[in-house]
Amino acid sequence: xxxxxxxxxxxxxxxxxxxxxxxxxxxxxxxxxxxxxxxxxxxxxxxxxxxxxxxxxxxxxxxxxxxxxxxxxxxxxxxxxxxxxxxxxxxxxxxxxxxxxxxxxxxxxxxxxxxxxxxxxxxxxxxxxxxxxxxxxxxxxxxxxxxxxxxxxxxxxxxxxxxxxxxxxxxxxxxxxxxxxxxxxxxxxxxxxxxxxxxxxxxxxxxxxxxxxxxxxxxxxxxxxxxxxxxxxxxxxxxxxxxxxxxxxxxxxxxxxxxxxxxxxxxxxxxxxxxxxxxxxxxxxxxxxxxxxxxxxxxxxxxxxxxxxxxxxxxxxxxxxxxxxxxxxxxxxxxxxxxxxxxxxxxxxxxxxxxxxxxxxxxxxxxxxxxxxxxxxxxxxxxxxxxxxxxxxxxxxxxxxxxxxxxxxxxxxxxxxxxxxxxxxxxxxxxxxxxxxxxxxxxxxxxxxxxxxxxxxxxxxxxxxxxxxxxxxxxxxxxxxxxxxxxxxxxxxxxxxxxxxxxxxxxxxxxxxxxxxxxxxxxxxxxxxxxxxxxxxxxxxxxxxxxxxxxxxxxxxxxxxxxxxxxxxxxxxxxxxxxxxxxxxxxxxxxxxxxxxxxxxxxxxxxxxxxxxxxxxxxxxxxxxxxxxxxxxxxxxxxxxxxxxxxxxx
Ligand code: NAI
Numbered sequence: 097x098x099x100x101x102x103x104x105x106x107x108x109x110x111x112x113x114x115x116x117x118x119x120x121x122x123x124x125x126x127x128x129x130x131x132x133x134x135x136x137x138x139x140x141x142x143x144x145x146x147x148x149x150x151x152x153x154x155x156x157x158x159x160x161x162x163x164x165x166x167x168x169x170x171x172x173x174x175x176x177x178x179x180x181x182x183x184x185x186x187x188x189x190x191x192x193x194x195x196x197x198x199x200x201x202x203x204x205x206x207x208x209x210x211x212x213x214x215x216x217x218x219x220x221x222x223x224x225x226x227x228x229x230x231x232x233x234x235x236x237x238x239x240x241x242x243x244x245x246x247x248x249x250x251x252x253x254x255x256x257x258x259x260x261x262x263x264x265x266x267x268x269x270x271x272x273x274x275x276x277x278x279x280x281x282x283x284x285x286x287x288x289x290x291x292x293x294x295x296x297x298x299x300x301x302x303x304x305x306x307x308x309x310x311x312x313x314x315x316x317x318x319x320x321x322x323x324x325x326x327x328x329x330x331x332x333x334x335x336x337x338x339x340x341x342x343x344x345x346x347x348x349x350x351x352x353x354x355x356x357x358x359x360x361x362x363x364x365x366x367x368x369x370x371x372x373x374x375x376x377x378x379x380x381x382x383x384x385x386x387x388x389x390x391x392x393x394x395x396x397x398x399x400x401x402x403x404x405x406x407x408x409x410x411x412x413x414x415x416x417x418x419x420x421x422x423x424x425x426x427x428x429x430x431x432x433x434x435x436x437x438x439x440x441x442x443x444x445x446x447x448x449x450x451x452x453x454x455x456x457x458x459x460x461x462x463x464x465x466x467x468x469x470x471x472x473x474x475x476x477x478x479x480x481x482x483x484x485x486x487x488x489x490x491x492x493x494x495x496x497x498x499x500x501x502x503x504x505x506x507x508x509x510x511x512x513x514x515x516x517x518x519x520x521x522x523x524x525x526x527x528x529x530x531x532x533x534x535x536x537x538x539x540x541x542x543x544x545x546x547x548x549x550x551x552x553x554x555x556x557x558x559x560x561x562x563x564x565x566x567x568x569x570x571x572x573x574x575x576x577x578x579x580x581x582x583x584x585x586x587x588x589x590x591x592x593x594x595x596x597x598x599x600x601x602x603x604x605x606x607x608x609x610x611x612x613x614x615x616x617x618x619x620x621x622x623x624x625x626x627x628x629x630x631x632x633x634x635x636x637x638x639x640x641x642x643x644x645x646x647x648x649x650x651x652x653x654x655x656x657x658x659x660x661x662x663x664x665x666x667x668x669x670x671x672x673x674x675x676x677x678x679x680x681x682x683x684x685x686x687x688x689x690x691x692x693x694x695x696x697x698x699x700x701x702x703x704x705x706x707x708x709x710x711x712x713x714x715x716x717x718x719x720x721x722x723x724x725x726x727x728x729x730x731x732x733x734x735x736x737x738x739x740x741x742x743x744x745x746x
Contacts, residue, residue, distance in 0.1 A: 097140055101130045103154060104137070110147035111299055117154035124155050126212045127164030131186050134216075138193055148200045148299030151220065158207025158230065160216065163187070165385060168242065172379045177363060180370040187212060187246035188358050191219035195247070200302045204295045206288065209233045210270070215244060218251040218281075221305045222298050225273035225282035226291050229458070233281060234270030240385055241378030241730070243347045245369045250356025256280045257312030258321070258351070262328040266344045274455075280306050325352040340616045340730045346372055376740070380732030387719035387733070391545075391574060395567030398560050402426055402508075402568060406469070406478035408495060413512055414484030415441025416540035419448050422466035424569040429467050429474025438468040448541055475502055480565055482534060484512040487635075489520055496531060497524045508561055510534040514585065515639040518551030518578045529555040532562045535582060536571075537724060538628070545724040546571040551578040574720045577710050581640040583717065584724035586705050587734070589640035590697035592633055595621040596650030598694070603687075605670045610683035611690040616728030621694065622670045623678055626663035630656050630670075698727075702734040 103115035114137065118124045141149065153159045171180045194201065194216070203209075203217035206226035214233050217223050225231055235244040235252065243249060244265060253261040256279040263269065276282035283306060286294045308316060315324050325348050332344040349367035354360040361368035372378050403426065407418040410432035418430040418441065432438050445466055449459045467474070475481055481503055483495055492511060499509055509530045511521055522528035533549025546566045550559045559575065566573035576582045581589055598608055599622070609620020625633045634657060637645050656662070656669060663669030664676070671678035702717060711717045718733025731737040 097136060099133050099137070101133050102137060106146065107296070109296065109300065111296060112141070112146040112149045114149060114151050115154040116151065116160060122155065123157045123208075124153055124160045124213070125162060125164040126160060126187070126216070127167045128183065128186065130164075131190055135190055135193075138190075138197065141197065141199065145197075145199045148202065148302070149220075150202050150204050150295050150299065151216065152204040152295075153206065156207075159203070159205045159209040160213025161208050162211030162213055162236070163246070165240070165382060168240070168373065169382045169386070172373045172382050175374050177370045177374065180373045181363070184245045184358055184369045187215070191215055191247040195219040195251075200299050202295050202299055204291055205233065205273075205282070206231055206291065211235060211237055211244065211248075212246050215246040215248045215251070218255060219247060223276075223282045224284045224286060224291060224295050224298065225276045226288050227273040227285045228288060229272075231273045231276075232270040233272075233276050234268060235265050236268035236270070238266060238343045238347065239268040239381065241341070241343050241375065241381040242372050243343055243350060243367075243369060245358045247356065249347055249350050249358075252281075253316045253351060253356075254308065255306060257308055258316040258324045259328075261316075262324070262331075262348070265347050266328060266332055280308070321352065337614075337616075340728070341377060342366060342375055343372055343378070377730040380730055380736060383732050383736065384719070384722055384729055387715055388572060388723070390715060391572040391719050391723070392567055394573055394575060395564045398564035400508075400561035400564040400568075402479040402565050404429070404474065404478045405480045405482065406431065406472075406474040408432075408472070408475070408481065408483045409485035409512075410438040410441040410468075411484065411486075412538060413536060413540065414482070415444060416448075416538075417482055417484060417512065417536055418466060419445035420540050421569055422462050423449060423452060425465070426569070427465050427467075429469035429478065431469050431472045431474065433470075435468060435470050438470065442466065442468060452541075475499060477504070478507055479504075480508040480510065482510045482512060487513065487515060489516050492516065492521045493524045496521060500525050500527070500530070508532065508558065508565065510562060512536055514582075515580070515635065517580075518549060519553065522551060522553065528553040530558060532558045533576075533578065533582075534562055534566065535576075537584065543724070544572045545574055545584065545720060547576045547582045547584065547720070547724070548573050549576050549578050549582055554578075572719070572723050574716060574724070575712060576720075577708075579705070579708065579710050580642075581636060583705065583711050583720045585636045586640055586710065587698050587702045587721060588725050589637050590701045591694060592621055592625055593637055593641065593645070593650065594694055594697045595625065596653045598690075599652045599670070600650050603690070604681070604684060606680050606683035607686060607690070608694065609680070611686045612694055614686055615691040615695055616730055618726045618728075626669035626671055626673070626678060628663070629665055630662045699734050699738055703738075706735070 101118045103117055105113050116124050118130055201220040202222040203220045204224050205217060206228060207230045209217055214235055235248045237244045260279055273285035277285035284294055314320050328348050338345050346367040350356055358369055363370050405421045405426050406429045407414045408431045410430050418428045422428045430438055449462045453459045481499060510532050512535060518531055518533055522531040532554050535547040535549055537543035548559055548562045563573045595608055605622040608622050612620045661668040664673045667673050706714060706717050711720060714735035718735050721727035721734050722729050727733055
């Protein structure tokens with residue numbers, strides 16, 4: 097039998113090595129044709145059982161990225177329940193069969209092992225994870241509004257215990273090789289050079305498969321199951337509402353009622369996968385997944401790679417931008433007026449690396465890549481120079497005039513300005529087309545979106561290279577035209593201004609926040625304003641709203657600024673902040689129409705800015721709103737939302 101997506105070889109010990117190499121794709125994903133080949137392979141093994149089987153990937157990009165989303169996307173779009181059921185059962189039944197074979201099976205995992213890929217690995221008797229920085233394992237289905245339907249809900253709790261399994265399945269979080277081993281998800285975490293031998297040795301020894309320790313068994317299979325499920329439900333309910341995000345609740349139900357067996361819920365039951373797929377949330381979240389890919393696709397085919405980044409300004413933004421670039425493997429020099437101003441940024445970087453890298457050697461390497469450079473010597477050698485100094489036109493102009501003569505002629509010159517038109521900053525340059533905006537959001541480490549701003553003169557190639565750079569550091573680039581507030585701040589400003597007007601009318605902050613949460617925003621606007629800083633909000637409001645905004649400045653906001661109560665950073669804004677948390681009273685009932693009142697100005701501004709060409713099209717605008725402002729993801733973004741509401745302007 098010949099296979100299109102699998103490459104089979106048998107070694108001298110009689111072990112079959114199944115190399116997964118999905119044809120015509122750079123990444124392995126599992127769709128109907130691959131599942132059919134795996135089924136044929138199991139038939140062949142039934143006829144002539146091997147001594148053992150190793151599933152591994154022949155792609156550099158990783159093991160398996162998951163099920164083929166496009167297949168689910170078309171099912172979700174067409175609402176084809178029969179097709180959904182067929183695909184779900186095909187994967188589930190195949191993995192059931194794999195888990196029951198007599199010969200020992202092992203998944204050798206290097207790189208991404210997600211969703212349907214991890215479910216395949218869990219159906220094997222053993223798992224060996226390669227301890228590479230790129231190895232990540234997880235079940236991210238919940239982020240698409242669906243559930244791990246190919247046995248994930250059944251098997252993950254049996255491997256790592258229900259509480260840890262929920263922690264992964266209900267958030268979409270991933271783990272690295274070492275954590276996978278600690279949890280019991282991987283039997284071994286080993287360096288790449290011994291991965292093959294380890295896999296072979298395990299299959300030859302054929303030890304009893306991993307079992308849960310008794311305490312975990314009690315929580316997962318014993319009398320405490322109901323308690324664990326209730327606890328998980330409570331945790332989820334704190335974060336999301338079932339009417340917006342039914343999937344996490346469905347995962348808990350499928351586990352508690354049916355032990356993860358997707359055959360058992362009846363169609364229409366809330367924990368049935370076809371029901372989830374028929375929900376608008378899955379349709380929209382799957383679309384959002386596509387939008388994320390679309391943002392990344394803007395960088396495809398551009399071969400610009402930065403090896404050295406120079407950042408000028410080690411404040412809130414510059415310091416964190418420098419730390420992030422070094423975390424992503426780039427050499428970084430960081431300049432400010434004196435060493436004392438760089439020191440806090442280096443300290444914050446150390447904290448970030450400790451949290452993200454955990455491994456001593458990798459932390460040290462990242463710290464080594466980040467070098468203080470008060471003299472600014474790095475500017476002469478860097479491939480990318482990012483300016484993040486005070487928001488002052490004259491100072492920025494001076495910095496770039498100097499840079500133009502000192503920097504390499506092919507270096508990317510970028511500003512992180514949030515409000516000064518690029519054309520003004522570039523006005524002193526011999527070639528103003530060299531300047532591009534690379535606009536990060538605060539906090540840099542958490543915000544995925546980065547706007548790439550083209551001024552009227554920015555060379556197209558410079559903007560393209562900036563886009564590739566943003567992708568290189570694993571952020572999502574959004575191309576924007578240089579216009580006040582760019583995209584994200586432009587649409588956020590009217591929403592926050594409307595919020596401030598409501599406050600002036602005497603509506604309680606808690607009620608306003610509740611109104612936005614009810615719409616599906618991840619955080620209420622009053623809390624958001626406090627987090628961003630009321631001074632920053634006022635500045636953005638003026639940039640976007642101009643003189644008119646200044647004349648009609650909301651009164652309570654003005655009073656807060658006057659009293660220097662600027663929000664979270666000063667411990668007091670519209671809320672009092674204790675241990676990083678706003679102290680809120682119970683929200684009153686949300687008056688009818690309040691959510692819509694808050695959101696409407698944002699939608700109107702999005703329509704206006706799109707018409708002005710600030711972003712290229714509505715899909716990118718939706719993506720920017722979701723990844724930059726947290727616009728309720730289950731709605732699919734402001735334009736998708738308006739379309740669903742029947743607003744033809746969108
Ligand atoms: P910041 O005040 O925290 O940091 C500015 C740093 O630049 C200071 O450490 C200062 O010593 C240094 N500096 C000033 N002149 C310099 C010069 N000539 N050479 C070297 N260093 C110099 O300011 P922040 O908040 O980091 O803002 C920086 C830029 O980023 C601004 O253009 C701002 O509009 C933009 N931005 C700020 C965001 C925020 O939330 N704070 C978000 C996005 C962009």
